[in-house]
Amino acid sequence: MKFTLNIWRQAGPADKGRLVTYQAKDISPAMSFLEMLDVVNHELTLKGEEPVAFEYDCREGICGSCSLVIDGIPHGPDRGITACQLYMRRFTDGATITIEPWRAKAFPIIRDLVVDRSAFDRIMQAGGYISVNTGGAVDGNVFLIGKDQAETAMDAASCISCGACVAACKNASATLFVAAKVSHLALLPQGDPERTKRAKAMVAAMDREGFGSCSNQYECEAVCPKSISVRFIAKLNREFLHATIAEPGPFTEAPADPHDESH
Amino acid sequence: MITLDSKVPSGPLDSKWDRHRFSEKLVSPSNKQSIGIIVVGTGLAGASAASTLGQLGYHVECFCFQDSPRRAHSIAAQGGINAAKNYQDDGDSTERLFYDTIKGGDFRSREANVYRLAQVSTQIIDQCVALGVPFAREYGGQLANRSFGGVQVSRTFYCRGQTGQQLLLGAYSALCWQIERGQVRIHPRTEMLDLIVVDGHARGIVVRDLVTGEIRSHTAQAVVLATGGYSNIFYLSTNASGSNVTATYRAWKQGAAFANPCFTQIHPTAIPPSEAYQAKLTLMSESLRNDGRLWVPKQKGDVRPPDEIPEEERDYFLERRYPRFGNLAPRDLASRAVKHICDEGCGVGPGGYGVYLDLSDAIGKQGLEVIQERYGNLFDMYQRITGENAYQTPMRIYPAPHYTMGGLWVDYNLMSTIPGLFVIGEANFADHGANRLGASSLMQGLADGYFILPYTIGHYLATTKSSPIGPNHPDVRAVKERVNDRVGRLLRGRGRQTAASFHRTLGHLMWDLCGMARHEAGLKQALERIPALREEFWHDVAVLGSRETLNQELEYAGRVADFLEFAELLCHDALHREESCGAHFREEHQTALGEPVRDDAGFSHVAAWEYVPNSPPVLHKEPLLFEFVKPSTRTYQ
Numbered sequence: 001m002k003f004t005l006n007i008w009r010q011a012g013p014a015d016k017g018r019l020v021t022y023q024a025k026d027i028s029p030a031m032s033f034l035e036m037l038d039v040v041n042h043e044l045t046l047k048g049e050e051p052v053a054f055e056y057d058c059r060e061g062i063c064g065s066c067s068l069v070i071d072g073i074p075h076g077p078d079r080g081i082t083a084c085q086l087y088m089r090r091f092t093d094g095a096t097i098t099i100e101p102w103r104a105k106a107f108p109i110i111r112d113l114v115v116d117r118s119a120f121d122r123i124m125q126a127g128g129y130i131s132v133n134t135g136g137a138v139d140g141n142v143f144l145i146g147k148d149q150a151e152t153a154m155d156a157a158s159c160i161s162c163g164a165c166v167a168a169c170k171n172a173s174a175t176l177f178v179a180a181k182v183s184h185l186a187l188l189p190q191g192d193p194e195r196t197k198r199a200k201a202m203v204a205a206m207d208r209e210g211f212g213s214c215s216n217q218y219e220c221e222a223v224c225p226k227s228i229s230v231r232f233i234a235k236l237n238r239e240f241l242h243a244t245i246a247e248p249g250p251f252t253e254a255p256a257d258p259h260d261e262s263h
Numbered sequence: 264m265i266t267l268d269s270k271v272p273s274g275p276l277d278s279k280w281d282r283h284r285f286s287e288k289l290v291s292p293s294n295k296q297s298i299g300i301i302v303v304g305t306g307l308a309g310a311s312a313a314s315t316l317g318q319l320g321y322h323v324e325c326f327c328f329q330d331s332p333r334r335a336h337s338i339a340a341q342g343g344i345n346a347a348k349n350y351q352d353d354g355d356s357t358e359r360l361f362y363d364t365i366k367g368g369d370f371r372s373r374e375a376n377v378y379r380l381a382q383v384s385t386q387i388i389d390q391c392v393a394l395g396v397p398f399a400r401e402y403g404g405q406l407a408n409r410s411f412g413g414v415q416v417s418r419t420f421y422c423r424g425q426t427g428q429q430l431l432l433g434a435y436s437a438l439c440w441q442i443e444r445g446q447v448r449i450h451p452r453t454e455m456l457d458l459i460v461v462d463g464h465a466r467g468i469v470v471r472d473l474v475t476g477e478i479r480s481h482t483a484q485a486v487v488l489a490t491g492g493y494s495n496i497f498y499l500s501t502n503a504s505g506s507n508v509t510a511t512y513r514a515w516k517q518g519a520a521f522a523n524p525c526f527t528q529i530h531p532t533a534i535p536p537s538e539a540y541q542a543k544l545t546l547m548s549e550s551l552r553n554d555g556r557l558w559v560p561k562q563k564g565d566v567r568p569p570d571e572i573p574e575e576e577r578d579y580f581l582e583r584r585y586p587r588f589g590n591l592a593p594r595d596l597a598s599r600a601v602k603h604i605c606d607e608g609c610g611v612g613p614g615g616y617g618v619y620l621d622l623s624d625a626i627g628k629q630g631l632e633v634i635q636e637r638y639g640n641l642f643d644m645y646q647r648i649t650g651e652n653a654y655q656t657p658m659r660i661y662p663a664p665h666y667t668m669g670g671l672w673v674d675y676n677l678m679s680t681i682p683g684l685f686v687i688g689e690a691n692f693a694d695h696g697a698n699r700l701g702a703s704s705l706m707q708g709l710a711d712g713y714f715i716l717p718y719t720i721g722h723y724l725a726t727t728k729s730s731p732i733g734p735n736h737p738d739v740r741a742v743k744e745r746v747n748d749r750v751g752r753l754l755r756g757r758g759r760q761t762a763a764s765f766h767r768t769l770g771h772l773m774w775d776l777c778g779m780a781r782h783e784a785g786l787k788q789a790l791e792r793i794p795a796l797r798e799e800f801w802h803d804v805a806v807l808g809s810r811e812t813l814n815q816e817l818e819y820a821g822r823v824a825d826f827l828e829f830a831e832l833l834c835h836d837a838l839h840r841e842e843s844c845g846a847h848f849r850e851e852h853q854t855a856l857g858e859p860v861r862d863d864a865g866f867s868h869v870a871a872w873e874y875v876p877n878s879p880p881v882l883h884k885e886p887l888l889f890e891f892v893k894p895s896t897r898t899y900q
Contacts, residue, residue, distance in 0.1 A: 012812060029650070030537045038763070039540055045761050045816065050808050053815055055330065057503040059543040062428055063334045081647070089650050110474055111813045118451065121331050125443045129436035130395050134315040134713050137386070137393035141350065144404030153397040154422060157429060161333060185395050 001027045001088060004096040005040065007052055010109055017109070019098070029089035033068070033076065034059060036088055037099075053112040061085045061225060064160035067115055067167070069100040074164035074223045082162060082225040102163050104172035106210040119209040120161050120177065127201030128181045130191055143189045153187040156180045158226040165220035165228075171212030176220035178206050179236035180228050186239050196243035203240055265520050265873045267885040270674040271375040276891045277357075280379045283675070284718055288725035295320035298724055299483035301468055303455045303510055305332030307427075307705060308688025309489030310434035311712030317441030319717060324481055325438070325447050326470060328454040328505060328818075333435045336491060336503040337708060340427025341548055342411055343419035344391075344705040346384040351408055355416040357381045362892060363414050364703060367593070368668070368696020369845035369861060370894035371523070371869075373887065375675060376693045383714045384706055388420055390713055394433035398422055411550075411702045419702045424548065424640065430705055434712070454818065455510045456746045458486065458517045458684070461738045464729065465514075465684035469746045473818060476811040478747050480739045482732050484724055485683045487716065488514060489708075492667035492689040494527065496826050496833065497778065498770020499536055500664035501546045507822040511671050511690050512829045519671050519679040520871035520883060522692035524829075525837035526668035528699055528846045529779050531597040533663035534648055535617035544663035545648060547620075547641055549701060552590045554625035554634065555658075557581050557601070559618050563608040569619055569657050580604050580618075584857075593897075595698050595846045598662035602779045603857070605661070617659035626654070662779060666704060668695040668846065669836070672871040672885075676719035677711060680871075683727070685720055687711035692869065697845025753820050754810055758803035762820040765800045769827060772796070777834050782850040786838040790831060797827040832872060832880055839882060842866045863894055 003024040010017030022044075027036050034056050041051035057065040066083040070076035076086045091097065099113065107115040145153075159180035166174050182199050185191030191198070214233060221230045272283045290298065298321050302313040305327040313325040329335060347360040360381040365372055388406070392398065398420050399407040411419040422429035441447040452473040459467035459480065467482035493508035494500040515521045532551060533544040558577045565572065581600055582589040592600070601618050604610065611617050626634050631654070635642070642653050649659075670692040671679050677693070678685050688708040695703065732739060776789040800823070808814040843852040843859030844866070852860040869885040 028538045028540075031540060032542075032648075035538075035540050035542050038542060042540075042761055042763065045805050045807055046759065048805075048807065051816060053813055057329060057334055057505050058336065058339045059504060060339060060545050062339050062425060063329075063336070063503060065330070065334055085644075085647060087647060087650070114813060117330060121333075121439070121449075121451070124333075124436065125439045129440040130393065131440050132393045132437075133318050134311075134390060134437070134717070135386075137389035140348075140388045140392035140398070141405050143392060145400050146404050147400050147402045150397055150400040154399075154429075157397050157422075157432065158425065160428070161331065184397065188395050188397065190393055190395050 001029060001091070001093040003027060003036070003091065003094070006096065006098040007113070008100045009052065009112055012111055013108055027088055029087070031088045032059070032084060033070070033086040033088065034066075034084050053114045055114050056084060059084045062160060064162035066162060067102045067117070068113060069102065069167060071098050074102065074167040075225055079222065080225060080227045082160075102167035104166045104211070106172065106174070107163060107166065117161070117163050119211070120163065120174070122209060123174070123178060123202055123205040124181065126205035127194070127198040128185075130185060130194060145188060149187060153184050156184040156187065156228065156232050159228055160226060162225060164223045164225060166211065168219040168223040169212065170217065170219070171215060173214045174206050174209070174211040175214035175233055175236065176224065176228060176230065178202050179232040182239055183232040183235045186235070195239065199236070199239040199243040265518070265680045265871070265883055267520065267672065267680070267871055267883055268674060269373065269885060270676060271373065272675070276374065276378050279375050280382060287718060287722040290721050290725045292320055296322070298322065299324065300485050300487065300720070301481055301483040302326070302487045302489060303468060304335065304489035304491060304688070304690070305329075305435070305438070306335035306337035306489060306491060306688060307431055307434055307708030308690070308712040309335065309487070310431065310438045311709050312487055312489060312687055312716050313447050314434060314437035314441045315713055315717045316720070317444070317446030320446070323441070323447040324450065324483060326450045326453045326455060326468070328452065328473060330451055332438060332449060332451065333432060335431065336506050337431045337705070338428045339503065340705055341424045341546065342550075343409065343421035343426045343702040344387070344430060344709075345411070345418050345700070345702045346388045346420060346706065347381055347418060348385050348388060350406060351417045353416045355418050359416065360384060360418065364694070364700060365696065365892060366895070366897065367700040368698055369897060370696065370863070370867070370889065371526070371844055371887065372694055372696035374889060374891055379715065380694050380707060380710050383710045386714055387706060387709045391430060391433050391709070394437055396422065396429050396433040414700070427705060430709065434709070455490070456513065456749075456821070457742050458514045459739055459742045460517050460681060461732055461736065464682045464727070466729070466732055467739065469742050471746070471750065474813055476809070476814065478743060478750065480734050480743050482734070482739065484729050485685065485720055487685045487687060487720070488671065488690050489688045489712065490690045492670070493826075493829065494664040494667055496770070496830055497664040497774050498767050499541065499544050501530060501533060501544050504542060507825065508829045509822055509825045511686070512825045514671060514679065514681070514684060516874050517681065518874070519681045519684055519686075520873055521669070521832060522672035522869050522871045523669040523697070523836065524833045524872070525777070525840055525847050526697050526845060527664060528594065528666040528668060529598040529662045530665035531594055531601060531662050532620065532660045534645065535612055535659050535661035537613050537649070545644070546663065546665070547645065547658070547660060549594075551620060551622070551638060551641060552597070554629075554637070555620045555622045556590055556624060557618050557620055559604050559609040559611060561609070569611075569621075578604070578609065594701070595848075599779055599848060601660070601662055612659045617661045619657040620660045621657035622653070623657065666699055668692065668697060668699055672869065676722065677716050678719070678723060683723065685716055687716050697847055749821070750810060750817070753806050753817060753824070756804040756806040756820065758805050760803050760805060762804055762806065762816060762823045765796065765804060766823045766826065769793070769796060769823070769830060773830055773833070777837050780848045780850050781837045783838065786834050789834045790838070793827065793830050793834070800824065800827055835880055836870055836872065839870060840866055861896065867894070
């Protein structure tokens with residue numbers, strides 16, 4: 001098979017960037033989309049041109065490194081997969097394919113198709129955890145968690161932090177990502193003690209990083225490689241409301257009593 | 264000169280770890296604040312170690328080459344994690360998990376280490392639940408288990424087919440908390456390129472910032488390597504593209520012994536390679552062997568489609584060779600049987616690299632719906648990759664390099680032969696012997712990181728006086744210089760071949776001559792061809808781009824260069840081990856029926872190799888003494 005590729009090239013964050021056309025020849029239908037790019041890069045290198053930088057690692061759809069917008073759609077035309085799980089037999093021989101990076105203010109471009117997604121890590125650091133120390137955990141069966149509840153938590157937890165939801169959103173909102181993370185822990189009894197604090201901290205971190213707001217277009221769900229439902233966004237909204245209205249803070253301000261043990 | 268002292272405590276097996284922990288010295292809480300520790304790698308072992316060390320009050324500098332610590336390759340583990348909880352009341356116990364692991368490893372691991380692993384396994388599950396890992400549950404709310412990897416009890420905990428991701432997200436979230444608290448500083452997109460050793464102690468690392476290209480040194484009181492395995496030496500493997508041997512290999516060149524490098528595990532059920540540019544082998548869950556039957560046409564070179572081959576012209580070779588275990592024979596035996604039958608010319612699919620994994624009997628007996636519910640996602644994945652519908656025509660599978668039991672030698676405290684250099688997870692050699700059981704790698708990574716290293720490193724820090732060293736210390740500057748030179752040398756590459764093509768050539772060579780079955784002549788041939796290939800690499804590799812930007816070709820070429828050196832060490836080890844044990848099969852040492860012959864009199868030892876500049880590596884042996892179990896012969900016929 002052969003293809004005409006329009007690939008985004010950008011030497012660095014300061015560079016303006018542009019689409020450059022390449023020809024991909026002798027492509028086997030059994031190649032993955034990334035292997036097709038490997039072939040292009042191989043030929044560029046032999047010609048003395050710098051290869052296209054793009055992100056990959058596990059190449060089996062779980063590490064979340066892939067970040068290609070293929071013909072305008074994050075991860076390409078098929079639902080429920082990452083770009084590395086896309087195979088060339090999916091395309092028509094001779095087709096023109098446009099390949100761009102994730103585009104969002106909070107994901108600055110590092111080079112070509114590689115973007116900086118550390119904003120996601122900072123959102124996680126703001127509260128995406130249960131603060132328990134190592135050691136001294138109670139037996140795992142002390143928490144009884146019904147199968148349905150465990151499965152729903154698992155649905156949310158299957159997020160691979162790829163950022164396709166942000167790339168697909170016209171507002172570059174990270175709401176589905178934050179919703180998945182908040183819901184995963186809010187659905188489990190272990191996550192309950194820090195539930196309100198977590199929802200507030202993660203939403204605040206999302207705003208701080210420069211992601212946009214959610215306007216219910218559901219583009220995020222459509223491109224999510226793990227098919228995470230927008231119903232988790234509703235769950236996030238409930239968690240956030242609960243955190244800000246129902247439990248705005250402690251009943252008493254910091255006591256000045258010198259016998260208070262926390263001092 | 265290296266001396267191997269395993270530091271295994273004496274006395275009864277079941278109280279070794281407790282007594283050892285009590286005899287270890289502690290670091291006082293106020294002193295911890297002034298101690299820095301470097302952790303390289305953020306998979307299960309690295310992330311759990313870094314977060315726990317941070318929680319204890321140490322200052323941790325944590326490094327990964329990925330853009331986020333959450334992407335380390337532990338993420339891809341599918342099956343599950345073992346623990347001797349005995350929730351199913353089916354006869355499991357610490358002793359049984361210990362025995363299964365040491366027997367599965369074909370009696371080439373240390374009793375004390377394996378026993379400790381089985382002991383802490385139960386704590387791991389509790390810790391993960393506390394962190395919010397959404398393990399599968401029964402309707403009544405209790406944790407669910409499945410049977411895995413050919414053992415007779417159900418002790419495997421799982422999160423659908425993505426147990427690795429969920430356990431890693433648990434460890435990563437703990438790490439996030441410590442980053443937020445300021446106890447851990449994370450350095451993503453930063454690759455360790457060398458180890459700094461000062462006065463015989465590991466004191467730091469030299470790294471390259473993969474975005475700016477800056478070469479930097481970081482110093483600390485101790486260094487922990489959690490950098491995974493080296494299956495990518497075979498080019499095609501189930502590992503992530505970035506997985507590499509550089510960190511452990513560089514440490515070897517600085518004096519850390521490398522143990523049992525020839526113990527490399529080949530997984531039997533991956534989707535076969537189909538074209539030359541293929542970059543990766545995708546694993547199909549081993550659970551398919553519970554319901555599937557493996558077969559090839561009896562007649563060599565039979566090109567008929569599988570549905571036109573009548574029953575009597577099919578060879579169900581695993582059922583024929585291992586009537587008792589049939590299609591559930593252990594990984595190493597199943598892999599070798601597949602390769603053997605393909606080498607005989609009976610393989611199917613492109614190049615004859617494949618055998619059928621046929622579920623049609625199970626579909627007939629149990630109904631399509633049951634099979635669809637159980638394996639539907641695997642059938643979908645298979646169709647996506649191969650374009651074939653496996654409900655209509657049987658799947659094809661072929662073995663793939665998957666895990667490396669070998670690694671840097673460590674003592675009972677997980678410290679290498681360089682004082683202050685600790686090695687955890689797949690990067691060390693410790694617990695799996697010559698073969699790893701399914702669902703045991705996640706267990707070992709978390710055992711090392713959460714529960715073992717944080718204790719043992721304390722004793723080293725409490726008993727070692729170290730003076731501060733800065734970036735201008737002559738030893739630090741020398742290592743930085745060495746790394747700079749090497750990066751410069753790689754960037755001068757203006758040849759006619761890419762790093763990938765050298766990697767592919769090396770991979771083929773290793774697969775053919777030092778893969779699933781090895782023999783003396785082949786290994787000697789490999790030892791002759793590898794230096795020539797390495798020389799060609801340095802003459803003819805093309806590495807474009809600059810030093811000061813993100814340069815993936817430069818990163819990759821550096822890793823391939825290290826594989827090209829490390830390959831020799833692997834072959835030396837395979838050549839020395841004149842026996843067949845676990846995943847290591849020497850064709851000279853087999854029965855008339857093709858079963859492996861282990862030699863306990865000659866090879867019941869850990870082979871730990873020392874680097875000597877400009878000469879072959881030097882072998883040191885750590886004898887394996889079995890005080891509590893009696894090595895038996897694994898028979899599955």
